[in-house]
Amino acid sequence: MTWIAALPMYNVTPALDFEWRAWLVEVLRRVKPACRIVEPDEELHGFWRRPNLLLSQTCGYPLMHGLHEQVRLIATPCFDAPGCEEAHYASVLVTRADAQFDTLAACRGARAAYNQDDSNSGMNVFRHAVAPLARAGMFFSTVLRTGSHLGSLRAIADDRADVAAVDCVTFAFVNDVMPELARRVRAIGMTAASPGLPLIASGTVPPATIEALREALNETLEVRPDRAKRLRLQGFSVLPLTDYERIGQLENEARAAGYARLA
Template identity: 35%
Template sequence: MSNLLAFPMYAVDQANTRALWLTVKRLLAARGVSVDRVPGWPESNLLTHWQQPELILSQTCGYPLVTLLPDVQVVGCFHYTAPGCEGIQYRSFLVVRAEDRHLTLADFRGGRAVCNSADSQSGYRALRKKVADDNFFSQTTFSGSHRQSLIDVKRGEGDIAAIDCVTWALLQRHEPERLEGLAVIDRTSLTPGLPLITSHNTSPDTLNAIRDALRALVESPENRDVCNAVLIGGFSAVARQAYASLSA
């Protein structure tokens, strides 16, 4: 079986995601870790992809990690340079139509929330924690993606959405038209960012090699352009325990 490597979570620009994939593949190969699968979106659904026994490296969301992926190993977390990030931590922006930019979150009590998915930390769980009231919104719908949540708010099919701040920054750079007619009125609390994971089958030596490759990715000047393109500013090796609070 092919060893699997993918970066499915922030693939706003395919060319930049491919460049990241190729760079990490090269750094892994230099450390004796082969990756044979061609770059691209995982062939299966994401949960199945994350559970593959041949998984060398992928990126998931914190909430699925603690609720659906008990067996994967946590490699670490990138530091993103997007506004709203601090070290390995990130947050979400609360986004509304531009004509509602003068309102506060309290004004949306009884309104309609749009979330990307029920297992999303940034799009759903963080918003629920922010309002601290399961009955705050009159309706919560699930769009399937942050992009679609923005479309739904803009069309008036919902009133407010929580959007991952890294996704927001990447859309500002690559798809600014997606954000036209929208405004940020608030932000959620900081929480550990998207974890990088590997299979439970990955040996300790291979895990160390993966972490060493990711340190080289962010520390070597020759990789600076690749990292800057996808807003990666650093990497920290972190343990699963860093995400334990997200299961509450």
């Protein structure tokens, strides 16, 4: 079997994509199975379920909606970013720099943007934040699906939307490497926190290889602290799957409040 690996989640710019790929090369060099770094040639739900997947990163929402039955958790990165606490993260509630909104409550009747229907950081925690404010399941005038956190930020900056929830790690990277875009938006709050985006492997990967991967993750931070700083990586935590039940809890709380979808 030819093992494959990819890190598709935090490649905000080509330069960051290069940094993540270089780090992944270093990790894989320390693990015995030969592995090829690939660009996913299919939608990510299919890619994450490949039986020869040695290492990738997923979102907690699809993880808890069936993916956990086919993968092993390797570790969860701990990022140095506002909104992160160890392996947990929140999303930043963002509006335009010159918008009149200073709180989420003030956004009643505004235009919302979100990245994907199966995103914890862009949809699920956003829904949870809005739920107590909604009336008869409604809060916004329109809701725009953008396809990515960058797409949501650009929609706000270009006045096609007024508010979005953006993964705080992505938002930190945007402030680092896309200052022009960062200047056109501003934060007005934070969502509830939940476990961060986990690194995963196929359920076919042997336990000994999972342990080797965990050791390699931390070794790469020690030997290249400069790269770790650029990637905002502080370390890794091995969380049990039960910690990710927090994501379902947030979903259930929104549904119980009568707010099953962004609207």
